[in-house]
Amino acid sequence: MAQLLADRRDVDFVLHEQFQIADLSKHEKYAEFNKKTIDLIVSEARNLAIKEILPTRPLGDKEGCKFENGKVKVPESYHKIYGLIKEGEWIAMSDDPEYGGQGMPHTVAAAATDYLVAANHSFSMYGGLCHGAGKLVEEFGTDKQIKMFLKKMYSGEWSGTMLLTEAEAGTDVGALTTSAKKNEDGTYSITGNKIFISGGEQNLTENIIHPVLARIEGAPAGTAGISLFIVPKIWVNDDGTLGEPNDVVCTGIEEKMGLHGNATCSLALGGKGKCRGLLLGGENKGIKVMFLMMNDARLQVGLQGLTCASPSYLYALDYAKQRVQGKHLLKAMDESAPGVPIIQHPDVRRQLMIMKSYVEGMRSLVYFISYCFDMVSITESDEEKAKYQGLADLLTPIVKGYITDKAFEICSHAIQIYGGYGYVTEYPVEQYMRDCRITMIYEGTNGIQAMDLLGRKLGMNKGKPVKDLVGEILKTIASAKGIQGIESLAENLEKALNKLGEVTKHIGASARSPKVLSAFAFAHPFMEVTGDVVMAWMLLWRAVIAAPKLEKLAGTGPERRAKIEKDKNAAFYEGQLKSAEFFINALLPVTSGKMDAIFGLSSSVVDIPEASFGG
Ligand SMILES: Cc1cc2nc3c(=O)[nH]c(=O)nc-3n(C[C@H](O)[C@H](O)[C@H](O)COP(=O)(O)OP(=O)(O)OC[C@H]3O[C@@H](n4cnc5c(N)ncnc54)[C@H](O)[C@@H]3O)c2cc1C
Incomplete structure (x- = not known):
């Protein structure tokens, strides 16, 4: 199978044709990252992902993690690939070389991650959390803390985690009960129990650095009184050497639906009164500090959604080309007609089009956010910086919430296309669906993402990011209006965008009125319609690029179809036009209906007495 995880042509299209990422090398910060280097990085990530990591995906799923006497063993095959990830310095791709990062553009890192995570989601989380926890130390640590921890975390020598969740929190x-008490030496004694901690204990690294949320004795209740602490599994001395084991005990791991290769741990902190931590980022600043990691993690979870959807599509596509079943619909009554590959059946093609258009739109959106970060880091204009940061902030709940919702649907379509074989473990798609399901839950459930979009992000900076987003979409629409063949798509997207503007005003005003509960009952549908319009934008943007290139390759005359069938590039560009056409003409009208439902803001959800739910 030529393409397993992410279609390289599509990855290259987004990097080089949509975002022209090699142009970033004109800036000093990214001077080393010309097209050749970028392509090399993506090729290396792809090779590593396909040759080394992918075979461990089913192995890790079957073997799972083992828990014995407080110790966790990850699947055996993960040890070799963790070594390769460390050796290739894949953990801190876009971080500062001074701290062991590779300093590459975020967009290039996103492309590499596209392959690395798709190859094995559960394995990728060990390195992903190292990076997230390291980022906290980099941003908020003292010079001493940075020196003690950062390089070891960015190199993967020590791993990282994220300790927020408790049974009642x-x-x-804000309901957490883990407590912290200041000691005379400036450290804090931590006591509490955390659950559902990814990679909370494992045998891949000699040390694990746990960022832990806890409340200092006497601090205010709720989120305002939460602080963040660095709690190493093994204490780290001031000179960076390892000291005594800290009082952090893994009390069990979860049996779960998917992600079997990633240990989801319960951790008891300070059971013997000896768990020590270092304050990170100031007393009672924990939530603010943790949000940095959570935002980064939310984008990573959106990317995880893409990396479940993309291989699911490619596997289903490959299967649909091979599986022969039934006759062509136009020859259904012809006894002598041969069976055809199922890709020839309209219902299968419809599902493949849904999958293709979403996967492409998701990829563009995920890379776009990374591109925004690249622009933030290179632009000298404060206005531009604020614009790109605002776009990234506004789109974060859509990347996390909308993409993961849709990714799960894509995984389900893949199983449907495989038929009964999709449901059995011998084929790869059922694991993608099981692994994907958690992306809708962790890092803030998708319901919470929708509330974030409606309650915080819309009104952020007096609506400036929303205006900027609309401005960007209108630019694409204006370009598309000038290109023969896609003008009507531009008009249809413009109609949807205008309607979304009305819906936004309506739900935004309702959220500030006595109808607030009804408004929030529709927060999730609102996130969905916003996501639909953003997807349509991304696909129209792709079509704007593809249309003239296709015309050059295949012309507009009767020979066009034959040329498209012969020329891979022409076929790819035609595929871009078809994705945009399908999404905008066949799916956006449904979005319009969903917008009508939001206008209706039915109060039934709020009014129904609990007793009337039945049960
Ligand atoms: C495999 C796995 C890995 C995880 N990894 C980590 C980790 O590394 N670190 C960590 O700290 N945690 C981790 N978690 C925990 C995860 O982040 C939580 O499960 C998640 O935040 C939801 O919390 P909960 O399970 O208690 O559900 P609840 O908070 O009980 O939510 C239940 C439902 O109610 C809804 N709900 C709750 N409150 C509201 C509200 N105010 N408004 C609207 N709806 C609401 C939710 O959307 C959800 O649908 C992990 C969980 C799993 C399963």
């Missing part, structure tokens, strides 16, 4: 982080 899931979404409601």
Whole structure:
């Protein structure tokens, strides 16, 4: 199978044709990253992903993690690939070389991650959390803390985690009861129990650095009184050497639906009164500090959604080309007609089009956010910086919430295309669906993402990011209006965008009125319609690039179809036009209906007495 995880042509299209990422090398910060280097990085990531990591995906799923006497063993095959990830310095791709990062553009890192995570989601989380926890130390650590921890985390020598969740404090982080007490030497004694901690214990690294949320004795209740602490599994001395084991005990791991290769741990902190931590970022600043990691993690989870959807599509596509079943619909009554590959059946093609258009739109959106970060880091204009940061902030709940919702649907379509074989473990798609399901839950459930979009992001900076987003979409629409063949798509997207503007005003005003509960009952559908319009934008943007290139390759005359069938590039560009056409003409009208439902803001959800739910 030529393409397993992410279609390289598509990855290159987004990097080089949509975002022209090699142009970033004109800036000093990214001077080393010309097209040749970028392509080499993506090729290396792809090779590593396909040759070394992918075979461990089913192995890790079957073997799972083992828990014995407080120790966790990860699947055996993960040890070799963790070594390769460390050796290739894949953990801190876009971070500062001074701290062991590779300093590459975020967009290039996103492309590499596209392959690396798709190859094995559960394995990728060990390195991903190292990076997230390291980022906290980099941003908020003292010079001494940075020196003690950062390089070892960015290199993967020590791993990282994220300790928020407790039995009674899931979404409601402010309800946590883990406590901290200042010691005379400036460290803090931590006591509490955390659950659902990814990679909380494992045998891949000699040390694990846990960022832990806890409340200092006497601090205010709720999120305002939460602080963040660095709690190493093994104490780190001031000179960076390892000291005594800290009082952090893994009390069990979860049996779960997917992600079997990633240990989801319960951790007891300070059971013997000896768990020590270092304050990170100031007393009572924990939530603010943790949000940095959570935002980064939310984008990573959106990327995880893409990396479940993309291989699911490619596997299903490959299967649909090979599986022969039934006759062509136009020859259904012809006894002598041969069976055809199922890709020839309209219902299968419809599902493949849904998958293709979403995967492409998701890829563009995920890379676009990374591109925004690249622009933030290179632009000298404060206005531009604020614009790109605002776009990234506004789109974060859509990347996390919308993409993962849709990714799960894509995984389900893949199983449908495989038929009964999709449901059995011998084929790869059922694991993608099981692994994908958690992306809708962790890092803030998708319901919470929708509330974030409606309650915080819309009104952020007096609506400036929303205006900027609309401005960017209108630019694409204006370009598309000038290109023969896609003008009507531009008009249809413009209609949807205008309607979304009305819906936004309506739900935004309702959220500030006595109808607030009804408004928030529709926060999730609102996130969905916003995501649909953003997807349509990304696909139209792709079509704007593809249309003239296709015309050059295949012309506009009767020979066009034959040329498209012969020329791979022409076929790819035609595929871009078809994705945009399908999404905008066949799916956006459904979005319009969903917008009508939001206008209706039915109060039934709020009015129904609990007793009337039945049960
Ligand atoms: C495999 C796995 C890995 C995880 N990894 C980590 C990790 O590394 N570190 C960590 O700290 N945690 C981790 N978690 C925990 C995860 O982040 C939480 O499960 C998640 O935040 C939801 O919390 P909860 O499970 O307590 O659900 P609840 O908070 O009980 O939520 C239940 C439902 O109610 C809804 N809900 C709750 N409150 C509200 C509200 N105010 N408004 C609207 N709806 C609401 C939620 O959307 C959800 O649908 C992990 C969980 C799993 C399963």
